[in-house]
Amino acid sequence: MTKIACVIVTYNRKQLLEEALNSVLIQTESPEYVFVIDNASTDGTEKYINDKFNFDNRQWHYVRCSQNLGGSAGFAQGMRLALQTDCSWISISDDDAIFEPGYFAALRKGIKQYPEQSVFSGSVLLPDGKHDMMHREVITNSATLTVRCVTDETYKHDFSYDIFSFVGILLSRQVIEAIGLPEQDYFIRFDDFEYAVRALKFGRFMNLSAAKVLHKTTYTRSAIAPWKEYYVMRNRIALLIKHRGNNHTVRWYCRRFLLRKLLAILLFSNRRRQARSLVNAYVKGYQDGWHARLGRQLAFLPS
Known part of the structure; x- marks a missing residue:
């Protein structure tokens, strides 16, 4: 049986986290385990979420960190806990990733259809329905790890690619145990890129067109801080x-x-x-x- 653990990292976005968790609950084939890693939220996330969801269920776990160490450390914490279960696959995403119905069913179908693959993903959509292009990339220069986004036309079918973001990614236990956890000291930015480079040693990744995740983000590459x-x-x-x-x-x-x-x-x-x-x-x-x-x-x- 294909058992999936879903890791969701959150920080000060309790309403989005609630929506993300509800999107897990309504799946036709839900993950067997859910781990919420709270990066020391200050907006009352812990009480808000615990009041709405049954974390007394041994399959659902809420972990509050003592300080915000960034997304990569949060993912590492959640993946470490997930590896203690009997899951064979681990899904990772932030709290602004809303899984569309049938998402995990499509992933399980992909695992059977492409048995040689060790990393899967779904297509990332923006609230306006367009593809969020920065999440699936191909390497154009191996020496400098230069990349370009996958074209919009490519999303019409399943496709292989080289670099993922941590939005809607499913990794096999074998790959995680072989390459280790995300670089916790990256804090933010390029932690997913670096992890993808490591995972690429086990083959290119497969994006499944039938699996879709809504990315409720306000971030754009033109935004500067x-x-x-x-x-x-x-x-x-x-x-x-x-x-x-x-x-x-x-x-x-x-x-x-x-x-x-x-x-x-x-x-x-x-x-x-x-x-x-x-x-x-x-x-x-x-x-x-x-x-x-x-x-x-x-x-x-x-x-």
Whole structure:
């Protein structure tokens, strides 16, 4: 029997978490286990959710962390707990991922249809019904791990790809036990990218067109916050050096990445208004990424 554990990481979004959990409950084939990892929410999430759901059920678990260590640490915590069950697959997502009816049934069908696959995903949709394109990517340059998004046309059928986000991902126990848990010290940004690079050693990933997850996010790549940009710069460089080494090509790419980010400050008005903070974030992120100084940085935390 294919047993699935569903890990959901949350922080200060209790209504969204309620919707995400309800979307698990209404599945035609629900996961056998559910783990909610609360990254030290301050909005009353714990009481709100416990009042609405039966966490006394031994299959549902609510875990509140002592501090917000970021999504990657939350996923690592949930996956560690899930591995203590008899599940053979683990689903991971944030609290803004709402599974459409039949999502897990489609995943189970995919497991039978593609027995050689060890990582599956569903198609990620935005509230307007369009595909959220940044979640499934293919590598265009292996030396620098450069990627492009999968085309909209591709989503009409099942397809293989190279890089996933942590929205609607299902990983086999065997892969997780082989590659370990997500990098907890990445805090935010590129933690999923780095984990995908590790998982890719066991083959490309399969996206199932029949499995759909609604991503209720307000984030866009045009939205800029200096504290977030620090982790974008730092983690992108750190993962590239980790997986491709310190060579001429990597050094050239990292310098070019920094230069492009600095030039973008001049090109976009919303960045020019934050020029000093962004320059500091990019330069410090570049330095810390190069020297693998990871973890939460007190100078770059949500305000």
